[in-house]
Amino acid sequence: MRVLISHGEPTLDERQASAIKAGSRVIEHDGLDTSLVKNIHGEGKLHGILSFQYVLHASLNSCAVMTPRSPLAATAMDFYCHGDYRGCKRWAAVDSVVSIKSTMTDPHPEKNAAQQLADLAYADMRRVDALILERLDSHVELIPELAKYLIEAGGKRVRPMITVAAGNLLGYTEDSVMKLAAAVEFIHTATLLHDDVVDESGMRRGKTAANLIWGNASSVLVGDFLFARSFSLMVEAGSMKALGVLSAAASTIAEGEVRQLSAVKDMSVSVDTYMQIIDAKTAALFAAAAQVSGIVAGRSQEDETALETYGRELGLAFQLVDDALDYGGQASKLGKSVGDDFREGKVTLPVALCLQAATGEEAEFWKRVIADSDQREGDFDKAVSYMQARGAIKATVDAARDHAKSARIALQRFPANEWRAALEDLVDFVVERAY
Amino acid sequence: MRVLISHGEPTLDERQASAIKAGSRVIEHDGLDTSLVKNIHGEGKLHGILSFQYVLHASLNSCAVMTPRSPLAATAMDFYCHGDYRGCKRWAAVDSVVSIKSTMTDPHPEKNAAQQLADLAYADMRRVDALILERLDSHVELIPELAKYLIEAGGKRVRPMITVAAGNLLGYTEDSVMKLAAAVEFIHTATLLHDDVVDESGMRRGKTAANLIWGNASSVLVGDFLFARSFSLMVEAGSMKALGVLSAAASTIAEGEVRQLSAVKDMSVSVDTYMQIIDAKTAALFAAAAQVSGIVAGRSQEDETALETYGRELGLAFQLVDDALDYGGQASKLGKSVGDDFREGKVTLPVALCLQAATGEEAEFWKRVIADSDQREGDFDKAVSYMQARGAIKATVDAARDHAKSARIALQRFPANEWRAALEDLVDFVVERAY
Numbered sequence: 001m002r003v004l005i006s007h008g009e010p011t012l013d014e015r016q017a018s019a020i021k022a023g024s025r026v027i028e029h030d031g032l033d034t035s036l037v038k039n040i041h042g043e044g045k046l047h048g049i050l051s052f053q054y055v056l057h058a059s060l061n062s063c064a065v066m067t068p069r070s071p072l073a074a075t076a077m078d079f080y081c082h083g084d085y086r087g088c089k090r091w092a093a094v095d096s097v098v099s100i101k102s103t104m105t106d107p108h109p110e111k112n113a114a115q116q117l118a119d120l121a122y123a124d125m126r127r128v129d130a131l132i133l134e135r136l137d138s139h140v141e142l143i144p145e146l147a148k149y150l151i152e153a154g155g156k157r158v159r160p161m162i163t164v165a166a167g168n169l170l171g172y173t174e175d176s177v178m179k180l181a182a183a184v185e186f187i188h189t190a191t192l193l194h195d196d197v198v199d200e201s202g203m204r205r206g207k208t209a210a211n212l213i214w215g216n217a218s219s220v221l222v223g224d225f226l227f228a229r230s231f232s233l234m235v236e237a238g239s240m241k242a243l244g245v246l247s248a249a250a251s252t253i254a255e256g257e258v259r260q261l262s263a264v265k266d267m268s269v270s271v272d273t274y275m276q277i278i279d280a281k282t283a284a285l286f287a288a289a290a291q292v293s294g295i296v297a298g299r300s301q302e303d304e305t306a307l308e309t310y311g312r313e314l315g316l317a318f319q320l321v322d323d324a325l326d327y328g329g330q331a332s333k334l335g336k337s338v339g340d341d342f343r344e345g346k347v348t349l350p351v352a353l354c355l356q357a358a359t360g361e362e363a364e365f366w367k368r369v370i371a372d373s374d375q376r377e378g379d380f381d382k383a384v385s386y387m388q389a390r391g392a393i394k395a396t397v398d399a400a401r402d403h404a405k406s407a408r409i410a411l412q413r414f415p416a417n418e419w420r421a422a423l424e425d426l427v428d429f430v431v432e433r434a435y
Numbered sequence: 436m437r438v439l440i441s442h443g444e445p446t447l448d449e450r451q452a453s454a455i456k457a458g459s460r461v462i463e464h465d466g467l468d469t470s471l472v473k474n475i476h477g478e479g480k481l482h483g484i485l486s487f488q489y490v491l492h493a494s495l496n497s498c499a500v501m502t503p504r505s506p507l508a509a510t511a512m513d514f515y516c517h518g519d520y521r522g523c524k525r526w527a528a529v530d531s532v533v534s535i536k537s538t539m540t541d542p543h544p545e546k547n548a549a550q551q552l553a554d555l556a557y558a559d560m561r562r563v564d565a566l567i568l569e570r571l572d573s574h575v576e577l578i579p580e581l582a583k584y585l586i587e588a589g590g591k592r593v594r595p596m597i598t599v600a601a602g603n604l605l606g607y608t609e610d611s612v613m614k615l616a617a618a619v620e621f622i623h624t625a626t627l628l629h630d631d632v633v634d635e636s637g638m639r640r641g642k643t644a645a646n647l648i649w650g651n652a653s654s655v656l657v658g659d660f661l662f663a664r665s666f667s668l669m670v671e672a673g674s675m676k677a678l679g680v681l682s683a684a685a686s687t688i689a690e691g692e693v694r695q696l697s698a699v700k701d702m703s704v705s706v707d708t709y710m711q712i713i714d715a716k717t718a719a720l721f722a723a724a725a726q727v728s729g730i731v732a733g734r735s736q737e738d739e740t741a742l743e744t745y746g747r748e749l750g751l752a753f754q755l756v757d758d759a760l761d762y763g764g765q766a767s768k769l770g771k772s773v774g775d776d777f778r779e780g781k782v783t784l785p786v787a788l789c790l791q792a793a794t795g796e797e798a799e800f801w802k803r804v805i806a807d808s809d810q811r812e813g814d815f816d817k818a819v820s821y822m823q824a825r826g827a828i829k830a831t832v833d834a835a836r837d838h839a840k841s842a843r844i845a846l847q848r849f850p851a852n853e854w855r856a857a858l859e860d861l862v863d864f865v866v867e868r869a870y
Contacts, residue, residue, distance in 0.1 A: 142697070143689075190659075198655055217632070218696065221629070221689050221693045222689070224625075229686050231685070232686065234682075238675065247666035251660050251667065254656050261656070
């Protein structure tokens with residue numbers, strides 16, 4: 001939970017108060033450094049400073065000053081912060097804002113694995129960012145406006161960073177790698193935009209979903225635009241084979257999303273089915289993101305396959321941890337926004353593991369909250385209790401750890417340089433999020 | 436208006452009765468040819484016989500026997516017919532079904548221009564159809580089910596037929612042409628699926644929109660799947676240049692759709708803006724559909740540009756006529772389903788022409804029905820009256836005729852063979868629909 005507090009008039013509601021008690025680091029600062037404040041969307045509404053690590057993952061060490069993006073975003077959950085870390089501009093969403101009047105600087109400069117990779121890839125990621133901004137451009141104003149909202153605000157850039165890092169691992173950093181990295185981010189962003197329409201969730205990890213601000217129609221069409229532009233970038237990258245891999249990944253993602261749709265409220269979803277779904281909806285793009293660098297670098301089929309395996313296993317671990325975190329993670333702590341999957345009736349692994357073993361009262365509970373969508377106060381905590389009793393969250397994290405191990409092993413054929421180390425550390429970081 | 440009547444218990448409502456009086460050909464037949472009847476979706480619900488020309492355009496000479504697709508499709512507008520014409524299976528929607536118990540055969544075998552092209556392209560279009568069916572396949576059942584509903588039911592295949600005909604015009608009919616033609620149809624179908632979500636229209640030309648049967652989520656995701664598969668087909672076609680042209684067209688279409696969104700209920704949409712919108716949302720794909728054949732055939736830049744011009748001008752004429760037909764066309768006859776654009780407040784050319792000249796009572800009328808979305812009974816007829824008084828529908832059809840002429844001129848550099856003749860006739864046919 002990232003909680004921001006300032007010298008305004010704090011009125012903590014129960015959830016915010018318990019989040020703070022549960023261990024969120026609340027940072028209270030004063031002294032706005034106006035030299036770092038910038039406008040967004042020309043409206044002068046969104047300003048702030050935050051640490052870079054905040055952007056790359058859900059860190060606790062974040063701080064910002066901000067005002068709502070639009071009247072629609074007027075709840076405490078709907079604030080964004082803008083940061084400047086070592087000259088690198090970043091945007092991120094925060095989960096909760098208690099009250100804001102001042103700004104803060106990062107009090108915890110220590111680095112984690114994801115941050116180390118980000119530092120290493122810094123120069124190349126600027127090339128990717130420049131491409132992204134350039135290709136977002138359109139004479140139809142709404143398109144860059146909406147796309148930037150999503151790409152700048154929520155963009156952790158994990159997937160394109162994998163493409164860039166894989167290229168560097170092979171000593172290949174031509175423009176084609178950066179173009180493919182930007183294409184990967186466009187596919188991911190298009191998927192997010194369409195997911196918001198599909199989920200009708202209204203919120204995307206503590207942030208107002210774009211469809212609530214601009215409407216479903218805009219989200220669908222801007223997603224299509226990004227998707228089309230991603231293919232234009234691939235054409236520029238010039239590799240027909242990489243194009244084939246990424247277009248296949250794109251249709252696999254759509255298949256995975258359709259299957260996930262039918263897995264909602266479905267008590268019969270097995271562990272196998274769940275794994276197939278996350279392999280398609282998440283791991284396929286991670287796999288392609290790593291593989292395409294091997295392709296344009298002209299490496300052997302074995303190297304290509306190793307990169308593809310690294311990406312796929314990392315993607316599986318990533319999604320497993322995400323699904324565990326939705327129930328509070330290994331320690332059932334309050335991390336990021338919890339309970340989204342539960343409220344939507346998604347049968348993720350922690351639920352599937354309970355479903356296959358539950359009997360009696362527990363079986364009735366799961367049927368009521370998942371199949372019948374009849375959820376009452378306290379049900380989420382009860383679900384977490386059942387999961388803890390069955391070790392379902394631990395089993396989910398263990399499964400993530402297994403896939404993380406496979407991802408590390410896949411890298412062993414490459415020379416042990418700083419890039420391989422960073423890619424290995426990224427694997428550990430993905431799993432460590434769960435603790 | 437295509438009206439089907441049978442030996443059931445006809446209960447004509449006022450609209451149906453007036454449609455029949457207005458000149459629709461009502462065909463009453465008996466004697467079901469069971470050898471031609473086939474099931475659809477394994478439900479045994481949709482059967483029939485119809486003429487081929489029925490499918491390619493809104494002909495009056497159609498006949499079918501059918502039952503509703505689903506409970507959602509239980510109104511008279513929601514019937515589909517299945518036809519067999521010279522061994523070629525076809526599906527199409529009909530505007531009105533009075534009552535159905537028997538089947539009919541085509542009493543009017545004469546051909547029109549579109550039908551002649553369809554006959555000429557018959558063998559190649561079978562290759563395209565085979566590719567389409569093959570690439571629709573997915574282990575996720577909903578995907579082929581939904582996609583086939585749209586592709587088989589509503590597919591006029593005009594765009595891929597242009598690709599095929601352009602290839603034949605150049606004497607080039609390799610598989611790459613068929614793959615690009617199938618890719619063009621996939622892009623078009625994905626756009627239709629997403630349009631249904633965007634328009635929230637519920638109906639697509641007399642047919643229940645897919646999103647009403649399967650939900651918005653499925654329409655978005657299956658659209659994404661088709662879009663991704665279209666790029667896989669292009670990769671197989673093997674031309675990076677053709678890929679670039681089609682991906683650019685895809686992003687242009689999305690831009691056009693976004694602009695059209697903002698043109699809804701907007702009284703300030705000018706004739707120029709309207710032309711830019713239809714150039715992007717419709718003509719870009721027609722242009723690319725023709726151009727890519729020139730690319731894979733390895734023709735000169737001049738030939739390529741001529742084909743691109745043919746497609747663009749034909750696409751503009753097509754959309755202009757479509758927009759005129761939404762107000763009944765040149766003769767304000769009842770053709771296809773009228774009034775959709777009016778109800779949605781779309782500022783198409785006939786409206787834009789009235790808006791720029793209207794004063795007093797008329798100006799107030801347009802403001803009420805378009806900007807304020809306050810539409811009452813009789814407003815559509817009143818809108819048509821104003822348009823007739825101002826010659827706005829005639830002007831729209833005249834503009835279509837101008838673009839049609841440019842399309843014909845673009846073909847003049849090619850040898851005068853049967854393919855060129857068929858492509859020229861297609862232009863005339865597109866415009867003649869307005870009469």
